[in-house]
Amino acid sequence: MGRQRVGIAAFIWLVGLTGAAGGAQAQENNCVTCHSALGGRLAAPVEAFQRDIHAEKGFGCVACHGGDASIAGMGGMARELGFVGRPRGRQVLDVCGRCHSDADFMRRYNPSLRVDQVTEYATSVHGRRLLELGDTAVATCLSCHPAHNVRPPSDPLSSVHPVNVAATCAACHGDADHMKPYGIPTDQREKYERSVHWAALSEQGDLSAPTCNDCHGNHGATPPGISWVGNVCGQCHSVMADYYEESRHATTFTMLGVPGCATCHQNHEVTRPADDMLGLDEGAVCARCHAPGDRGGETALAMRSMIDSLQAAYHAADSLLGAAENHGMEVSQALFELGGANDALVTARAAVHSFDREIVGAEVTDGLEVAVRAFARGEDAMNELRFRRTGLAVSVVIILALIAGLLLKIREVDYRATVTET
């Protein structure tokens, strides 16, 4: 190792001599010249940096590392020229923040980019541990935005592209050794990748589906507090959150010190909600706290029964109209109107978060009215179909009778013609 370092130093000294002799080439980036020639680990940043957003915007090595790239050899890396080498720990914040916290400077390159990342970071658990406790194992800018390969979040190859965020966070949070001192579980990514959110993001390509930073924040990442999680889910699921906020559960859960949404839906492993979650049957989340005899249990059973009745009415009407449509009946308007019952079903399911059977009942009643009307139209269509078939049978009989009559008439006129000829 020592021999290799001596070799590198000798190489840089030689390059320095060559650079000094060739003054015309003094303007070139000597960092790139030397590091490219050195190969291996030292050349890797040169190759990677070519696709870095900073390189695209015209920044060179000295923007972060300091020093003077116009000076060939080790001279350009003198401390007195501001060379910082490889920034570590708190130094990373200073290096990145020098530009990213300067609104005037950033406006020239990306006016829409926020300039409070370092300030936010200081409020995060990562930032607090680094700045207050000097814990250098926590994440800094470079942990999520890898040096020499920083790309905008919209770039699918970026470490902070929505699809890649879980892997980026899991680089530390999935590492049992790294997390051991903090006593944090390391299965979050595994759980998240079984969630409905990950399915929406990775399978349906819905980039608005939440990933780690959407709930935990990115620069200001903090662990979820009890009331905080409810707020986070409500950012997207606002209707449910509003119902929940007005419900008894909001007060009770806060009193018990358990999170609102995650108590029933889990946090990282949020699976697709189903009606089975409601009620007191096996697998129902209500049954974890409520029993058939108590008021909450009765409410759960009543809400489940109402939802089931609406769902059954919707499916009955839908299947009847579908059958009529398959037989060629024009029922598109009825099918369109039946959509109202499905809307009511969706609204009623959201209203379940009020844990109030009257609120759920109001939504279900509206939906049932629509479904019953649609079912009646389906029955009309099927009756009409039967009428058509009967009408067809009658008309075919009449036509056949006419044909028979005509055939007899033809026989008669042909016979008459033969008689006339003879």
Place this chain on the structure above:
Amino acid sequence: MTRVRAWWHRSWRWLDDRIGFDAFTAVAKKKDVPVHRHTLWYYLGGMTLFLFVVQVTTGILLLFYYRPTAEQAYESVQFLMAEVEFGWLVRSIHSWSANLMIFALFIHMFSVLLLKAYRPPRELTWYTGVGLLGLAVTFGFTGYLLPWNELAYFATRVGTEIMGAVPLVGDFMLRLLRGGDDVTGATLTRFYAIHVAVLPLCAVFFLGLHLFLVQKQGMSVPLDVQQGGGSRGRMPFFPNFLLRDLVGWLVALAVLAALAAFFPAHLGEEADPFAPAPAGIKPEWYFMFMFQTLKYLPAHILGIEGEIVGILGFGLAGVFLLLIPVLDRRSARGERSPLFTWIGLVMILYVLLLTYLGYTADPAI
């Protein structure tokens, strides 16, 4: 009863004095139809005419409810199908009868072609018949768009695009048909005007001339029957032949009723010009052989775009079909003409094969 009969006789005489029914009855009595082993084919003209009358009748009924604008067309047809008493029946019969009419027309044309019934002096009858076939498929093409549903919209887009590929006049034709660069409400209005006014007017002229010529020249007797015997005499048109025609029409009516009851005309989704074209867009069956041919042609033939070569080819085939009475000199002289029999058979086989492939071949090809 006697009084009614007397009143009827008086009324008839009153009308006869003014109109002169004698002339009609004389023609009806004089008109007869040759009887031989190919007589069956004579019924196809009458069948086509019957289906045309069904089309006119149901078309007029549809006009009472149809509204020819992009905003209202689909809703008006939907209303007709779902709310109007027997609206579904009228539209379904109109749709099925259109298909059966074109089918009968094709068989009628090919039977005339193979029996060489276009021989002098019936060239004009052939020309007007080919003209009527052209009118019938144009009726089909323009009528297909009128419900303004998704399939019709995109099929019209593809159809007019093909028209736009015609050299020299293609661009003009495309804009003339579409009423702009794309298929819009302006196209719908044009197609409507063509379907309910322009084409019926042309059809009345061509059909009138066609029927007049058939009436004047009588039915053509095939050459082999004429020369080799096989004629079983002649049958009076009225009532013997007409009664047989009526049987065929009643059968057609029963078939139409069954098709309308079991397979009513679909409406599908409303056309949305901003939606992507649904996969596997296909034209009506009578255009399928041309559509499939264009799909098989290479991108370039002798440096000319394959599609243009195909369209020119079909144009030339149409001209050839029209000019057959002029080109088939042997038949005109009363001689056997196997070449044109083979041409007719090849045409039938080609249309059948390409239509079959159009419905069965991999759409990606």
